[in-house]
Amino acid sequence: MTQLPDDNILAQSGLAPTGKSGRILLLACGALAREILDLITLNNWSHMDLTCLPAIFHIHPEKIAPAVREAVAKHRETYDDIFVVYADCGTGGQLQQTCDALGVQMVAGPHCYSFFEGNDRFAEISEDEFTAFYLTDFLVRQFDAFIIKPMGLDRHPELRDMYFGNYEKLVYQAQTNDPALTEKAKDCADRLGLAFERRFTGYGDMAKALKAL
Amino acid sequence: MSEEDDIILSELNDEELVQQMFDDLYDGLKDEIEEAVNILLERGWAPYRVLTEALVGGMTIVGADFRDGILFVPEVLLAAGAMKGGMGILKPLLAETGAPRMGSMVIGTVKGDIHDIGKNLVAMMMEGAGFEVVDLGINNAVEGYLEALEEHKPDILGMSALLTTTMPYMKVVIDTLVEKGQRDDYIVLVGGAPLNEEFGKAIGADAYCRDAAVAVETAKEWVARKHNQMSA
Numbered sequence: 093m094t095q096l097p098d099d100n101i102l103a104q105s106g107l108a109p110t111g112k113s114g115r116i117l118l119l120a121c122g123a124l125a126r127e128i129l130d131l132i133t134l135n136n137w138s139h140m141d142l143t144c145l146p147a148i149f150h151i152h153p154e155k156i157a158p159a160v161r162e163a164v165a166k167h168r169e170t171y172d173d174i175f176v177v178y179a180d181c182g183t184g185g186q187l188q189q190t191c192d193a194l195g196v197q198m199v200a201g202p203h204c205y206s207f208f209e210g211n212d213r214f215a216e217i218s219e220d221e222f223t224a225f226y227l228t229d230f231l232v233r234q235f236d237a238f239i240i241k242p243m244g245l246d247r248h249p250e251l252r253d254m255y256f257g258n259y260e261k262l263v264y265q266a267q268t269n270d271p272a273l274t275e276k277a278k279d280c281a282d283r284l285g286l287a288f289e290r291r292f293t294g295y296g297d298m299a300k301a302l303k304a305l
Numbered sequence: 306m307s308e309e310d311d312i313i314l315s316e317l318n319d320e321e322l323v324q325q326m327f328d329d330l331y332d333g334l335k336d337e338i339e340e341a342v343n344i345l346l347e348r349g350w351a352p353y354r355v356l357t358e359a360l361v362g363g364m365t366i367v368g369a370d371f372r373d374g375i376l377f378v379p380e381v382l383l384a385a386g387a388m389k390g391g392m393g394i395l396k397p398l399l400a401e402t403g404a405p406r407m408g409s410m411v412i413g414t415v416k417g418d419i420h421d422i423g424k425n426l427v428a429m430m431m432e433g434a435g436f437e438v439v440d441l442g443i444n445n446a447v448e449g450y451l452e453a454l455e456e457h458k459p460d461i462l463g464m465s466a467l468l469t470t471t472m473p474y475m476k477v478v479i480d481t482l483v484e485k486g487q488r489d490d491y492i493v494l495v496g497g498a499p500l501n502e503e504f505g506k507a508i509g510a511d512a513y514c515r516d517a518a519v520a521v522e523t524a525k526e527w528v529a530r531k532h533n534q535m536s537a
Contacts, residue, residue, distance in 0.1 A: 153499070180469045185469070185504070202468070222417045242377075243378070248379055251383070258443055
């Protein structure tokens with residue numbers, strides 16, 4: 093396993109590029125850093141370098157497109173190409189428009205939940221599974237920082253059913269096989285009052301998109 | 306014991322009580338709001354006056370501070386819960402006392418989407434502003450919208466979506482209205498986190514509303530415009 097950056101830093105500050113190697117800069121969400129670094133190491137993709145925007149933009153999607161624009165402007169002279177490792181991620185098409193305007197490519201799909209599952213399969217199951225609340229490895233590890241605290245559930249647990257009353261189950265999309273993380277995901281489901289399902293996805297369409305670069 | 310704990314609501318004069326209700330709404334204190342509503346009613350305030358001056362007045366402050374990034378969703382939800390408590394007392398009385406009616410709205414979250422926090426806030430603030438609201442809840446297919454429009458004949462159709470994957474369904478509903486020649490019968494307002502003004506225009510809605518307060522203002526403006534056109 094690759095030496096990985098701290099989740100709290102990835103959440104709040106992101107990750108700077110190494111600047112040491114790579115023709116292609118992967119400009120990613122901090123929530124994907126571990127997975128991308130793992131893929132780079134496993135596949136020996138020495139032509140790639142990684143920089144991440146703060147993962148906390150997951151709950152402030154309006155910040156993603158402007159931050160991507162700024163980061164592309166900052167780094168594009170240093171690399172032959174930049175690939176944006178975000179899906180739409182709640183930007184309502186704005187990220188795609190930004191990438192088109194900048195002439196850079198991004199991962200297809202509405203969300204990381206979708207590309208981890210595989211966009212085609214996610215589209216198929218979403219008709220029957222729209223009462224599922226999804227967590228990835230990163231979101232399980234950062235459950236308190238990304239779910240409990242921003243929603244005020246630490247201070248006002250009585251709000252839980254206003255947020256989650258219409259959901260039926262929590263689907264843990266596991267990128268890795270980690271029993272401790274699975275236990276934590278189960279605990280997350282209990283805290284939200286939801287049924288639990290674990291589904292191993294691996295890196296899904298994200299791996300395919302990066303392999304194609 | 307804090308200073309706030311010492312406040313006896315019934316000992317405040319009307320002006321002080323309304324001010325205290327603004328504070329209590331801001332802090333999401335449902336029991337205190339319900340008590341204050343009852344006090345004002347006992348003092349002879351008309352239900353509509355309690356609603357507009359105390360509750361809507363207080364929620365307007367909450368809405369403005371939410372927009373300015375001073376308050377966040379959890380606090381707004383608590384405030385909304387407190388307002389709902391007050392509205393629960395006032396609603397039956399408003400019907401009895403013939404409060405002014407601004408217009409009517411059918412509202413619902415679109416098919417495949419179960420998110421209703423924003424939609425519920427809009428419905429509540431619209432009711433507070435004097436609109437009659439029929440709330441269809443979540444996961445509404447086009448047939449459900451059409452049925453409700455036929456039954457209630459509202460001035461406004463409101464649609465909400467939180468997901469990038471479900472927001473295009475609003476266009477399905479609007480296109481169906483166009484096909485049936487009914488599009489111009491309704492003011493169509495849309496909202497939800499991933500939406501923006503451009504999307505609203507692209508799908509043929511009349512307006513995109515970024516939050517509940519904007520929805521109320523937009524609804525009032527469009528209803529007034531519609532009535533002016535009809536009387537011209």
